[in-house]
Amino acid sequence: MQVFVNEKIFKYAEISLFELHGIHKKDADVIILNGFPTNENAMLKDGDKVTLIKRGEVLSEDELENLMMARHTPQIHEKLKQATVAIAGLGGLGSNVAISLARIGVGKLILIDFDVVEPSNLNRQQYYVSQIGMRKTEALKLNLMQINPFITYETHNVYVTENNVENLFNSADIIVEAFDVAENKAMLINNVLSHFPAKKIIAASGMAGSFSSNLIQTKRPFENLYLVGDEVNEATFNCGLMAPRVAIAANHQANMVLRLIIGDDEV
């Protein structure tokens, strides 16, 4: 029979959980059998999955990658690993998009922002009090490295204008528009669609306030333009941006990126 030990396959005629523990990692103090932590011995069956963890142990890159890979779907993971996604703006939208894409293992993320972390960002953006004053590109890269150290991060601390769009986004397969200001959104989309007829951009418009989550949709107004949001509720003095709806919109964007990478271009 075959059993999986820390995601690797081993063959045994007959073996108990504790025997396996003794052979593979006798200093492990956490034993997980088929997803459930256990302290009881049991005879193993064909196909059982055992994870042996020593608390506080720093894993080698290989071991950690193998364990993390366990949640990835193999054919999908290969496609994700080959993809390069650029995220323009690392605020409420961009920081949340980046975290989801890092978690699923998109091979390369290009992170672009000119700004630093401010206290007013913390109501919706993926930064910490200790990072106030840091460049968003640097702060987000540090946070993402804690989530997935096995993908490539490229950062650009720069203000995006029509003059640098071509250089910044040339190597990206897919572009995420995650700006705050409406004019900047329009500028980026105009220039990306004009310069790169083969690239797709996923933009967002209308996610302020606490209106129904279900008003936020993903649409495809142009062949290469996807648009997420309710298209109405802009950030104003009386209607601010808040974590839940911004993160909902961001993850609509992230899921559309995922769908495009695996070859499904329908919304």
Next chain:
Amino acid sequence: MVVNGKKLHFETQISVVELLVHLNLNDTRIVVELNKKILPKTQFTNTILTDSDEIEIVGFVGGG
């Protein structure tokens, strides 16, 4: 012409900029597709529309 799926007819020739004014749209917060192709903002003034044209306009609001 068809603008965002609706039929519109103008007695005189109209440019994209004039259409946007007619629709009361701010040209810095939109993107325009003319016959399924993106129309760069620099061409809004000198692009004259005809009855057979299909125009798709997407507007943006702030927040992110």
